[in-house]
Amino acid sequence: MTGPFSLWFSSNRIRIFNAKFRIVSNLSILDRERFRLVSKQWSQSIDHLARAQQNLSLIGHCERDVEFPFDAESTVDSGTLRIRNDDILQWRYPYIRYQCFSLLLKRFPNLQSIRFESISFWNDHLIEELINCCKQLRSLAFVHCNGIGRSRLFEEKFTNLTLIGWNRLVTAYGNQLHTLILRDCDLTDQQLxxxxxxxxxxxxxDIVNNRLKHGDALKNLPRSIKILKIGSIIQQNRSDGNHDVKFMIPFRSICSGNGRGIEELTLYSFVNKEFVLITSMINLKKLILSDLMEIILDNRSQILYQTVAALQRIKCLEIYQHIPIDRPMISDVKHFDTILKNCENLTEFVLNLDPFDFESIINDQFVQQLVNDCPNLSRLQLGPGSALTTNSSFESISSLNKLTQLKLIEFVGTSQAGIINLVSESRSLRRVEFDDCCQIELDSFSRSMLDLHRANPERFLSINFTSHKGNRSKLSGYHLSYPERNPKILINLDGCCRRDFSIEYLRSQTNQTIGKAILNACNLSSFCELFRKLFIRSSLSLFLLLPSSSSSSVFIKLLKSIIASIFIYSILSIITKMIV
Structure with missing residues (x-):
C-alpha cells in the first residue's frame, strides 16, 4: 500500500494507538491484564505502558495485626511515597508462586520502586528472580512479609531468605539502592x-518492628543516611509472639558513627536515658516520638524535654501516645515550656496524646503559649483537647499568619461559631480537619461558608468533619472544598454520596431554602451525569468489541460510534445547562 492513502492509514493507526494508550492508562493493573484478551493491538498498548511504569506496590491478602500510624513510605529519592491506584496490585493470596512472580516482574522491566506488603514465604529463588527482572531499582520495601527475616512461624530454610539471598541482594543493588524498608519482617541482628x-x-x-536484640550494627550506618525509623510498635492485641524481645534503641551505636548526619528520626516505644545523645545530630530537622515507655516509666521525662529543647535547629516535632501506661507522657504544661521556648524554628508541630484516665494538658492556656512561642507554624495538629478548652483557642490559632494545615481532635468545648470565626480570620488556612469536635448545623454552616467563598472566590479551602466516638457531630464525614478558579462547592455527607452545586444556582433559587436548593441541584446534576457516563461507556464498549482488522468496515463502524457518542453527549450537556 503506497501513496497518500498509506500515509492516511498510518496516521490513523497512530491516533487509534494513542487513544487506546490513554484509555488503559486510567485503568488499574488488573483491568489492564483483562484488556490483553481483546486484541493484539490492545496488548501492545498495555505492554508499552508497562515498560514506562516505574512504581509498583504488590499487596497480599493477609490480616494485619499491627497498624502503622502516620506512616510515610519512601520513594526513590526521599520524601513520601504517593502510591496511585494504577500502581497498586491487589493480590488475593498471602503468598505468590514462583511462576506468577516471574511473569509479573517481566511485565515491568523498568521499575525503580517496588513495594511488597503482606506477601509471605520468601526464599532465595524469588530474590534471584527479582534481581534478574528489576535491574534499575532505587527503592525496595518489604512490609509485614514473613520469610524476609527469620520468622518463628516458618523456620525451615525453604520458607526463609538465607544469608546467600541477602548477599545476592547486596551484590545486585548495593551501590544503587537509596531506600530500603524492612518493616515487621522479623529481621535479625546478623541480617541487619x-x-x-x-x-x-x-x-x-526503616527497620521498625523486627527481632533485633542489640542493634550494634547501627554504628556502621552509611554516610548518605538521612532518614532513620527504628523501634517497636506495641499493640495490646498482638498474639503472634514475634516481638516479645524488649528492643532498646541503641543511641550510642547510632550516634557514634555516621548517624550524626541524620535529618529525620522516628523512634518507637523503648527509649532510655541514652536519648540525650541525639543532641549530637547537628543536622536533625524532623523528630517523631511515639509511645516512649521506658523513659517515662523511670520518671525521667524531664530528660526527654530538655533533650528535645536542645535541638534548636529542629523544624518538625511530632509526639504521639496511644498505649496506656501508669502516667501520662506529658503531665504538666510547665514541663513542656522548655521545648516551646527553645525551638523557635518549629514550622510543623503535632501533639497527639491519648490521656486515658488523666486530664489532657491541651487547653486554652497551652494553645496560647504555643502560639506565642512558635509564630512560624505552617502545620499544626493537637488533640485530644481538655474539657475546659473553649473558642478562645481558635482565636489564638487564627493569629498564626503562616498556618496552612490544621487538625484538631476532640475539642468538645468549642462551638460552630468558633469554627466559622477561625476559618474567616485565618486567611492562610487551606486544609482544616475536626475530629470528634462540636456539633455542626448544616443550613447555618453552609450559609456561612457560602458567604466566605463569595467574599474571596479565589481562595482554596478544604474542611473535614469526622466523628469516631458517638454522635458528637451531626455530619460525620462532612466535606467542603473550594477548588481554585472554580466556583463550586463539593459536599460529602456520611461518605455515601457526593453533592455538587454552584453559587449561581443557589442565587437563582430565591424561593427555596438553602437545604432544598442543595438537594435539588444534587439530584438533577447527578441524574444527567449518570446518563452521560452510561452513553460514554456504551460507545467505548462498542469500540473495544471491534476486531483488530484493517478493513474499511472497521473504520466505518468506529466513525459511526464516535459520531453517535458525541451527538448524545452534546444533547445531554445542553439539557443539563437548561435544568441547572
Missing part, C-alpha cells in the same frame, strides 16, 4: 549487619 555493610548509598532506612 549484612544490610548496613552492603548498602552504602542508603538515604532512607
Amino acid at each position: 549487619s549484612i544490610v548496613l555493610d552492603g548498602f552504602r548509598n542508603l538515604s532512607h532506612l
Whole structure:
C-alpha cells in the first residue's frame, strides 16, 4: 500500500494507538491484564505502558495485626511515597508462586520502586528472580512479609531468605539502592549487619518492628543516611509472639558513627536515658516520638524535654501516645515550656496524646503559649483537647499568619461559631480537619461558608468533619472544598454520596431554602451525569468489541460510534445547562 492513502492509514493507526494508550492508562493493573484478551493491538498498548511504569506496590491478602500510624513510605529519592491506584496490585493470596512472580516482574522491566506488603514465604529463588527482572531499582520495601527475616512461624530454610539471598541482594543493588524498608519482617541482628555493610548509598532506612536484640550494627550506618525509623510498635492485641524481645534503641551505636548526619528520626516505644545523645545530630530537622515507655516509666521525662529543647535547629516535632501506661507522657504544661521556648524554628508541630484516665494538658492556656512561642507554624495538629478548652483557642490559632494545615481532635468545648470565626480570620488556612469536635448545623454552616467563598472566590479551602466516638457531630464525614478558579462547592455527607452545586444556582433559587436548593441541584446534576457516563461507556464498549482488522468496515463502524457518542453527549450537556 503506497501513496497518500498509506500515509492516511498510518496516521490513523497512530491516533487509534494513542487513544487506546490513554484509555488503559486510567485503568488499574488488573483491568489492564483483562484488556490483553481483546486484541493484539490492545496488548501492545498495555505492554508499552508497562515498560514506562516505574512504581509498583504488590499487596497480599493477609490480616494485619499491627497498624502503622502516620506512616510515610519512601520513594526513590526521599520524601513520601504517593502510591496511585494504577500502581497498586491487589493480590488475593498471602503468598505468590514462583511462576506468577516471574511473569509479573517481566511485565515491568523498568521499575525503580517496588513495594511488597503482606506477601509471605520468601526464599532465595524469588530474590534471584527479582534481581534478574528489576535491574534499575532505587527503592525496595518489604512490609509485614514473613520469610524476609527469620520468622518463628516458618523456620525451615525453604520458607526463609538465607544469608546467600541477602548477599545476592547486596551484590545486585548495593551501590544503587537509596531506600530500603524492612518493616515487621522479623529481621535479625546478623541480617541487619549484612544490610548496613552492603548498602552504602542508603538515604532512607526503616527497620521498625523486627527481632533485633542489640542493634550494634547501627554504628556502621552509611554516610548518605538521612532518614532513620527504628523501634517497636506495641499493640495490646498482638498474639503472634514475634516481638516479645524488649528492643532498646541503641543511641550510642547510632550516634557514634555516621548517624550524626541524620535529618529525620522516628523512634518507637523503648527509649532510655541514652536519648540525650541525639543532641549530637547537628543536622536533625524532623523528630517523631511515639509511645516512649521506658523513659517515662523511670520518671525521667524531664530528660526527654530538655533533650528535645536542645535541638534548636529542629523544624518538625511530632509526639504521639496511644498505649496506656501508669502516667501520662506529658503531665504538666510547665514541663513542656522548655521545648516551646527553645525551638523557635518549629514550622510543623503535632501533639497527639491519648490521656486515658488523666486530664489532657491541651487547653486554652497551652494553645496560647504555643502560639506565642512558635509564630512560624505552617502545620499544626493537637488533640485530644481538655474539657475546659473553649473558642478562645481558635482565636489564638487564627493569629498564626503562616498556618496552612490544621487538625484538631476532640475539642468538645468549642462551638460552630468558633469554627466559622477561625476559618474567616485565618486567611492562610487551606486544609482544616475536626475530629470528634462540636456539633455542626448544616443550613447555618453552609450559609456561612457560602458567604466566605463569595467574599474571596479565589481562595482554596478544604474542611473535614469526622466523628469516631458517638454522635458528637451531626455530619460525620462532612466535606467542603473550594477548588481554585472554580466556583463550586463539593459536599460529602456520611461518605455515601457526593453533592455538587454552584453559587449561581443557589442565587437563582430565591424561593427555596438553602437545604432544598442543595438537594435539588444534587439530584438533577447527578441524574444527567449518570446518563452521560452510561452513553460514554456504551460507545467505548462498542469500540473495544471491534476486531483488530484493517478493513474499511472497521473504520466505518468506529466513525459511526464516535459520531453517535458525541451527538448524545452534546444533547445531554445542553439539557443539563437548561435544568441547572
